[in-house]
Amino acid sequence: MSLSGVRTYARLRAMNAKYDPQTIEARWQAHWADNGTFNVVDDPNRPKYYCLEMFPYPSGRIHMGHVRNYTIGDVLARFHRMRGFNVLHPMGWDAFGLPAENTAIEKGIHPAKWTKDNITSMRGQLKRIGLSYDWTREIATCDPSYYRWNQWIFLKMYERGLAYKKRSPVNWCESCETVLANEQVIDNRCWRCESEVFPKELDQWFFKITAYAEELLSSCDTLTGWPQRVLVMQRHWIGKSEGVEVDFRVIDGPPELQSIRIFTTRPDTIFGATFMSVAPESPVVDLLIKGKNEEQAVRDFVSRVSRQDRTTRTDAGAEKEGLFTGCYAKNPVTGDAIPIWVANFVLYEYGTGAIMAVPAHDQRDFEFARQYKLSIRLVIQNPSGTLDPENLDAAYTEENGFLVNSDQFSGLSAKDGKARIAQWIEEKQHGTQTIHYRLRDWGVSRQRYWGTPIPIIICPTCGLVPVPEHALPVILPSDVPFTGKGGSPLKDIADFAHTTCPGCGNQATRESDTMDTFVDSSWYFLRYTSPHHTDLPVEPAASRRWMAVDQYIGGIEHAVLHLLYARFFTKVLRDLGLTTVSEPFENLLTQGMVCKETYHCPKHGFVLPTDVTDTQQCTHCDSAVVVGRIEKMSKSKKNVVDPEELITRYGVDTARLFSLFAAPPEKDLEWRDDGVEGAARFLNRVWRLVAEYAETIKTVDRNPTQDSADAMHHTSRDLRREVHHRIRKVTQDIEREFQFNTAISAIMELVNVLYTFGFPITDEIKNDEKTLQIMKESLDALVMLLSPFAPHIAEEMWDALGNDSHVLHSSWPQYDPALLQEALLTIIVQVNGKTRGKVEDIPPDWTEEQIVDKVREEPKMSSWLQGKTTHKVIYVEKRLVNFVV
């Protein structure tokens, strides 16, 4: 359907003198929609370019952050299209999630209706931004044709042991009688009723992302197109650490507990292990204390600690607390009996849930030992030997010392000691070398309605039974009461919950939890390659053609979870044979936030800019308003700019241009109304320039012939050089670093240049074919360079300049390197490195001597050089001469 040259609208007879964005934008948007201009078809003759912006949650309205994000993507998509790429640029909706359900509870609107209406209005808003999406590929994750594949993937993972069920705590609000998502817990209190939130154990589903931990970590090295800081966060989240697991024999424990296994990354310090600490949740605690005097005290301690929420407990500043269990273990290397403690700072989920405590060389153990008067044994001495074992004021945690008090290992460097002791532990069968990850398996169960039903049937006889593939999708029932009470809403829907077991045919119940919405967004980029495929989530051939995403663009807030899950799913789907790539996103651009000044009234809090007088007073109370910090746009701070109002006022080309010009994409953007005015002014300026010449040059052939180039007088040559210089600059800025702000400044420079070189349209000029050709070349180039940023005005001007087809089907302009050569050089003159002047109009073929002599003779240089001995002359080719005197 994408046909160049087809016009749904007659060509303009002449450009209006006045730039009217509303009319122009409506016209071109309708044209693009009517002609399916951006619908992508396979084309083996062109290289592919898959450009993707993170799809939005359909909250109802587009905000400035979306505008910025999608405009960046659109510039890249349009640029690459003009560069000859076959561009895939899709859009869709991350349509499941909590806000829809909250609206249902509060206002009684069904999540499906609310979501659908929001999508409709947001789609309209996006179309109004002129984004070059292939809307035939639109997906919504709440659509059964999408989420059935979530279920399909879930079952495949279940088959492979990558999906499993285990008991795990959720946030439970007693008064609302409901499970809360992490974001609904604020300071350990329920967001709705503010009562305290407690952990509650439920059987829940997990994805075994840890099975891919090593690959997720190691392939970070292949992601050369990702920002360093995102990779740092990913690596840290995975948190690989290499160490040793060691068994410590329990001396006076019960027969079921022969030993306790610990994990340490510092086997070189094992001779300094003077006690052990166990996590309060660890099942060994029960065994250790049974029948001991300490039993009751420890039980009280454990129940108190385990009621604390994780964030306060794992805060580094939190007080270290513990209790002796009454049991001792044997340090396997020293043979000493060391006490076993329960300590709040030991995490059950990490490592083995128990540690050997080396107070001399671990700061936490040190503080703990000091607090409870436990013995401290120095086993690593610093290189200068100044540590006094009797008088440590902190743990010595450096790894550049040498071993002491460590029998046959004493004297070794810590580094060697680490390896040798680890080896020795293995030989003596006290333990094994192991790798641990901080990364935990991904809990995907949500006790929510508005999500993908988990396709599992719970049968009293057969246990967990997967829904057979042919029975997919398990449709989310629509007739559900939204009370905000209880656990999973689906549990109480008889039609849904009651079913028969596919195995034995007896009565069974369906799993009533739904999936985390991160599941939806973990593979949507694959679905876009074949969005209507009905046999599989992804058509393997389509995925082979389009994957990986060449450029992914979105907010830094997704640096860890979404991107990690997407990487994980890609690897799983690769192993299922659905894609050949191991990494979904070749290049990642994380754009900054959109910020704006805030106004704060002492009585009314944050106030709107319209509530502030010229004299900085609040219109409600006359108090002096404080111009606050520049902060991320948010309703609560009353510093939002509504894209729709902005577009109505200035047109979307202006909005796009400003959001790209005000800051480089990865940095925060400070929204300024007068900056928007500037962008609008610029587009008007371009419009007037083109309007002035359009009529005269629209019949002129663009490319100056060699003949005309030879005959060119100097000003024309200079003009062409200026134009080609800007073509290069804009191209490089977009291509290399996404420097859209500097690319736009170069276009502004070009406009300034064209105004400077501009000439009145006289009869003489009208007959000067060569000059007109150069003007035509210049204006065409200007319009093409501008088109990815401000596509509507560019199309309109392209048309007015008499070009066939559309600017978006034109080829991106090429610069001619020969034209970039300066006709005459300007040489900077320095004396002792300080710039003292410049000499202009030097022919480019002059030798170093000629130039230096010429510079020396300059009258204005004499005052700097007279009466001084020149020690040295430094000449930088074609740029600079520096006299060292």
Next chain:
RNA sequence: GCGAGAGUGGCGGAAUAGGCAGACGCGCAAGAUUUAGGAUCUUGUGGGGAACCGUGAGGGUUCGAGUCCCUCCUCUCGCACCA
């Protein structure tokens, strides 16, 4: 505390590979046009009378440093008892 990034005019921000600091825009000022305003166009706009001084502070390398090296300060963002 650890890790990453950043400090440049009144403001947003530019400065290949160490070579004219402040591109481009905003704002401001003057002028032109206009009955006036707006819009537009032109010119100017780092500081200082000047010589000169200027890229967070101090030192270093270099003929020459916003850029490279060392020390420090400030801010932003991540992570934060992970054994």
